[in-house]
Amino acid sequence: MALTVPEHIPRSATPGERLVFETLKRHLPDDYIVYYEPEIQGRRPDLVIIGPDLGLVVLEVKDYTKSTLYQINQDDWVLRASGSGEMVTVKNPYKQARDNVRLIANQLKKDKNLIVQEGQYQGNLKFAYGFGTVFTRMKQEDFVKLGLYQVIAPEFVLCRDEVDTDDEGFSEEILQEKIHGMFTVWSRRRYMLTHEDIQAIRFHLFPEVRISAEYKEPVYYQDQLLLSMHNIKTMDLHQENMARQVGDRHRLIRGVAGSGKTLVLASRAKILAKEHPDWRILVLCYGIPLSRSLKQLIERKFEEPEDLFDLIDQASSEGPRRCPVEVYNFHEWLRHSFRMKEEDLPNLLDKIARKEAIVPKYDAILIDEGQDFEPEWLRLLSACLNPDTQSLLLVEDRAQAIFKRRVSLAQETGLDFRGRSRILTINYRNTAQIVRFAWEFYQRHSQLQTKVQAGSVDGVEIIPPQATKRRGPEPVIRRCQGFAQEMGFVTEEIRKLSREKRVPLHDIAILYRVKNTHQASYIDMIRRQLDRQGIAFDWITESPESKRRFVRQDDQVKVSTIDSAKGLDFRAVFLVNIENMPFPLVDVEEREVSLFYIGMTRALDDLYLTYSGESKFTKYLDEVAARRAESAKDAAGKRMG
Template sequence: MATIIPNIHASTTKMTTGERRFGQRLEKLLEDDYLCWFDVPVGQARRYPDFIILHPGRGLLFLEVKDWKLSTIQSMNHQTFTLLTASGAVNKPNPIEQARQCAYQVVNTLKHDKTLVQPKGKHQGNLVCPYGYGVVFTNISRKQLQTALGEEGESILPAHLVICQDEMLEKTDPEEFQQRLWAMFNYQFSQKLSLPQIDRIRAHLFPEIRIGTADLFAVTDAAASGAMDVVDIVKVMDMQQEQLARSFGEGHRVVHGVAGSGKTLILGFRCWYLARTQSKPILVLCYNISLAAKLRAFMREKGIEQQVQVYHFHDWCGQQLRSYHIDLIDGAEPVWERQVLSVIQSVDQGHIPRAQYGAVLIDEGHDFEAEWLKLVVQMIDPETNSLLLLYDDAQSIYKKKSNLNFTLSSVGIQARGRTSILKLNYRNTREILQFAFNFAKDFLQEKDADEDSVPLVKPEVGGKSGMAPEFRKLNNRPEELTFIRRCLQKWHSDGVAWNEMAVIYCHHHFGEALARELNLYAIPNLCMRDNKTRRQYDPSDDQVLLVTRPSSKGLEFPRVIVAELGALQDDEEKRAEEVRLLYVAMTRAQETLLLTASGENSYVRRLGVIN
């Protein structure tokens, strides 16, 4: 079964009757290795072909789908079709010419990328895969079309570039259907596209799914000659992530995803989409201050920082109080708690308006209290009613309980029928994910839940293989600090950028001591010792990040050291919380994970067993 993006079964996917019928045929009659996009804008010109089909062995196909009936076609020629409508005669482009122009524009863009061009042979200079174009008439049979076209038919609508109503029936033979599609190509190549090449084509077709801002045309000679794998040059959303992100409609949506499954990436894509369609501002909330800083950097990278407001939840509460000149209520509770209570009270009294935002997106929903969610839901404009809640119960580290003790509907989130689960972890290597899960599995037992509650989902491996994590036990803290510093220096001498490394520690005094050690050797670093430094975090700054386990949530780095594990206390009441914190810290590592300790406790002994 082919993958169709967006999901054609979603009620929000806008299709004509004929487009949906043809999409169903593609899904049913094509195999799993076919990728199909419906009505997704491509390239810089943002053209909207009805369907794009990509197959590793066949190539790229661009199709226009028309629900026209023969009785409504008044005349046709090489350039235009004249249709009879309720408003009179209307000229439309010849759909073959329409598909051809779209195909040529895309192909010309792809051919600027040296890694997607044939380097030699009879096809030298051509795209690495064949391409074709055609038209589908969902309400006109082959016989009707041939009769209407007459002698000039082949020049106006070449027969091999057309699929007719009677050739896309539910009972149509899959092989016959596919042959009609591939007859639209002028040539074939024996070599199949690699997965990195497919991802690179997707990145050119749909720039919004790129992870990062790398210029795809800035290809080195080594890459162009094949000496460098193109996967090292571009990263894009995977197919499940893209399908889910493009299939969101209006209303409330909930995504339960394991660590590293791309929840934040999906949030960013949704922001990009909403920024192009919403007139009111868009609000993004999370619990972690450093994650908020990272998300703001992401919005700047995508050029949507003016439309999308990103806040740590308590910062947003403070901003609301300042904007509407609301005094903080008195009480013995901490300031941050009184800020939340003050906003809730002011909204109830009408001093702070509801419906301020065209959409609200919440990352780290597992750390939000019921009262916070109930407050935030009121901030959504009821005309758009657009909410996205992202959640991973395994990363719920700020509550005594390991899961929400309330239903989503009780706080105003209408999630039934609008929930999705992401089980595949793409951030970590297989070895890192298995190591982290083996360490924490006693506290991460998978549990089911209905759509109005939140499940705990066991992660499944989706990433590549790599080096096994390592655990090093040192004699004392000075030795541990020295060892960490030397590791960072060694990695950097091997070509790893400073901002691709992070040290995650347990207590601030260790982080401060490590910062002093690194400063002595002129190693650039940012120690997130307080809220001010957390807000200053910019992932693009070339410096090693020194961060606590809670503040590391939502972040990721190619190389991570989880340090100071010997300083954890063997407190049985806090064990579940400590293990979850360590699980979060370990799963920040994309490629290399090193754990260090200079003391003795149950955590150190457990690491010694599983290492």
């Protein structure tokens, strides 16, 4: 079964498009991608198929009947409109498909990594691209009787009996064979698209899926300036589907840590702004650092030109687009929009209930880390939502909940999310080792372990994460004699990461639970040790002002509380002074379990856990370290034997 984007064809599709979409989905190979009406350079081809052994094929789908056709030739077709009988002139569908695939090919030829560098086909795309037409209400015999094959050659046509699985003449083998033959230039030795090639094609054609890439110096080729790009990263197809097909009106996305929830939300914000340029769109989250990171991510998406090749042709570029999306953390938005603090909220809600207050209206509201939003916050936001659009997207992970929800979403928002929720279960952020380690800790310590399910919309359910195949080292557990020794170990490992793995400082974080106690000022020791070793750092959580100044790409090690690191990630994370967890002054231990889980899942590749005292969590880590040592001893004994 092929992967499709969107996952399900929208209701606006014609019956013929729906038929072809479902047939391709069921009868093309699993590693093929089928796009329905993607917007590419201002055009919307009906279907675009990408397959490793296929290349790229564009299809135009028409529901014309024999009585619809009045006059046809190589260029234009005159159609008789059903009902009115009015004559309409349209472009030959063959030429429509051809023009669309040429537009796509010309776009992709500007990337030097996608073209043939030498030989007979120098300058052409290194993979095949073709096009064809599908006539869903005419059979092959109709084409023969009407002489239509004289206008469009048979190899570029699929008829009803070739795409309708209920027709006795349908054959999966013939369908695939015909799609493989829709090329004006055919080669017996067809180039196989690699995963990197497909990433690059999606990166160029669909701006919403872009995450990052390395832009190297552009190169000249046959007097043409070409992009040179490496390490391209795009959303995976499940995330892309989620962003494109969240659907209209209110929606809920539940996802595990590292599943790309924030990325889906940011992409969704851009899609909404693009489709509805007159909408007022609000994005909110709980923490200040995450709000700054979100704002920078969304602004980057708007500053980046739709056509990446404008990056090397400044003369044709219109410059960065203004980001029309408002991004705040909740308390900042409350001050900005109402000039009030949270304690005044009940009074405002009473006034809204009595229709005595005027509130700002938003056509779309998107909430990240929604599990930490209080019921009163959600009720206020519901009052600010345009009742005609009801476009509220709530993104959350209950395993990362710092504050437990007391009532149901329906009560909090006035909206029923049943049938409107989606789940992201795959952790793309962390290595399999980190995912397994963090989840085993959570299952051991969380009181909610009996609530683990893929479950209902309301209630408290935790989604178990599925790891990707990305692997790395096991999390490092280090018991030390004191905090000074901890920081000596941390700074030495930071130097190794920078020297041996080339990890930039901005991709390293030191996370702590408490700043100081009556016994010691941990943050002062962290700062002194980093200063002593000449390691640049940014203490994000020094003050509200330092949180607002936070810039993700500044080349400094980030020092933060675990709370404020929510929604962020780093290649390497050091969780220090773990004996202060669970913190004895906190009544609800479940919050501490969630915090520790959050801290561990901030690490993409390398996780370090250090401590020098005793607590419930350090005892657990001691047990894990002892089991590791025993396993290593047994393995060594077997090798010696």
